[in-house]
Amino acid sequence: MKILLLGKNGQVGWELQRSLAPLGEVVALDRHSTQHCGDLSNLPDLAQTVRSVRPTVIVNAGAYTAVDRAESEPELARTVNALAPQVLAQEAAALGAWLVHYSTDYVFDGSGDQPWREDDRAGPLCVYGASKLTGETLIAQSTPRYLTFRTSWVYAARGGNFAKTMLRLAQEREQLNVINDQFGAPTGAELVADVTAHALDHVLRSPQRVSELTGIYHLVAAGCTTWYEYSKHVIAQAKQRSDAIRFKVSEVTPIATSAFPTPARRPHNSRLNTDKLQHTFGLTLPPWQFGVNRMLAEILQ
Numbered sequence: 042m043k044i045l046l047l048g049k050n051g052q053v054g055w056e057l058q059r060s061l062a063p064l065g066e067v068v069a070l071d072r073h074s075t076q077h078c079g080d081l082s083n084l085p086d087l088a089q090t091v092r093s094v095r096p097t098v099i100v101n102a103g104a105y106t107a108v109d110r111a112e113s114e115p116e117l118a119r120t121v122n123a124l125a126p127q128v129l130a131q132e133a134a135a136l137g138a139w140l141v142h143y144s145t146d147y148v149f150d151g152s153g154d155q156p157w158r159e160d161d162r163a164g165p166l167c168v169y170g171a172s173k174l175t176g177e178t179l180i181a182q183s184t185p186r187y188l189t190f191r192t193s194w195v196y197a198a199r200g201g202n203f204a205k206t207m208l209r210l211a212q213e214r215e216q217l218n219v220i221n222d223q224f225g226a227p228t229g230a231e232l233v234a235d236v237t238a239h240a241l242d243h244v245l246r247s248p249q250r251v252s253e254l255t256g257i258y259h260l261v262a263a264g265c266t267t268w269y270e271y272s273k274h275v276i277a278q279a280k281q282r283s284d285a286i287r288f289k290v291s292e293v294t295p296i297a298t299s300a301f302p303t304p305a306r307r308p309h310n311s312r313l314n315t316d317k318l319q320h321t322f323g324l325t326l327p328p329w330q331f332g333v334n335r336m337l338a339e340i341l342q
Contacts, residue, residue, distance in 0.1 A: 042064060042065030042245075043094065043095065043097055043098075044066065044068065045090070045096035045099045046058065046067055046100045047129075048079075048101065048102035048104065049069035051104075052199065053102045054102035055199055056233070061234075063238070064238060064241060065097065068094050068096065070090070077094060081103045081104075081125035082117065084125060084128050087129070088128050091128075092132065096138055097139070098241060099133050099139070101140065101141065101142045105118045105121035105122050109305045111169040112168050112305050113304070115168045115172070119172045121172075122175070123173075124179075125176075126176040127179035127182075130183035133184045133186065134184040139186045139187065139244060140184055140186065140188070142189045143189070143192060143233070144174075144257070145192065146313055147169055147170030148163045148177065149308055149311075151308020152310060153310055155312070156265075156314035157259070158314045159191075159257045159317055166306035167307075168305065177189055181257075188237075188244065188255070189257045190233065190237065190260040191258070192228050192233055192261055193313060194227045196228070196230065203268070203272075203275075204271075204275045204340075205340065207272045207276060208275065208276070211276050212286065212287060212290075213289060215289055217272065217292070217293045218296045218300070219268050219296065220300075221269035221270075221297070222297050223309050223311065224311060224312055225265065225311030226261040226329045227266070227271055227329045228260070228262045228329065232326070232327070236260055236318070236326075240318075258321070259315045260318055260326075261313045261326070262326055262329035262332055263329065265329075266329060267295075269293065274333065282338065
């Protein structure tokens with residue numbers, strides 16, 4: 042089996058190279074690849090790549106993720122997050138291949154305090170969220186075999202992340218102000234990649250259940266927190282794990298989103314209900330603290 046992976050150097054894409062390897066040959070590309078086109082803004086060459094590789098599975102881990110910059114680059118965000126997935130879906134349908142795609146909690150308006158279900162009404166607040174929602178819709182219209190995983194607050198030990206930023210700032214400043222009215226679950230790229238491989242193996246072994254398994258699934262770690270509580274957890278864990286870090290911070294203050302204005306509006310409620318994913322694929326998702334603690338153990342070595 043051949044798997045075409047796009048966005049190989051992103052946080053999720055990097056982990057997917059590992060998790061997908063046992064399933065078959067992985068052709069991993071990013072936008073700088075030369076043998077095949079992995080640039081999601083180059084739609085004709087992207088389609089030609091799929092036709093040349095002829096994969097059994099396409100995994101699209103690439104995206105336009107600059108949430109604030111998308112407000113001033115809506116066409117580029119739409120091309121990468123909506124039109125490119127449509128092209129991949131159309132080419133997958135022509136081959137009879139599966140398409141795996143990743144979306145976001147930003148497709149919702151963030152109202153209320155209940156975890157969002159897959160069939161809840163969408164209402165994105167920003168260009169980025171709208172582009173991801175359009176991508177979901179175009180995929181569903183273009184191919185009968187797809188898995189779209191909505192996730193949120195993704196982090197990895199590799200590259201930058203919120204925890205690393207908090208650890209750096211805690212060594213530089215005596216006081217930190219952190220948003221306390223946005224709710225979600227920090228979700229490791231490693232978890233996303235492992236669940237993807239598990240789900241893919243499941244659908245490939247169940248060809249008679251294509252119509253039943255195809256669709257959108259919510260994929261986040263268990264539990265819920267705020268950026269404020271998340272930051273406190275990270276700093277407390279770091280203090281326990283490393284005597285070498287010299288923290289200057291003496292106070293972490295909760296603030297409202299309104300105190301930190303950004304070009305793009307963020308949802309307050311990013312909780313996602315994962316019952317469908319867990320039931321369909323026989324999974325138990327770990328609490329968010331589990332993955333964060335493992336990541337901290339790795340970066341604080």
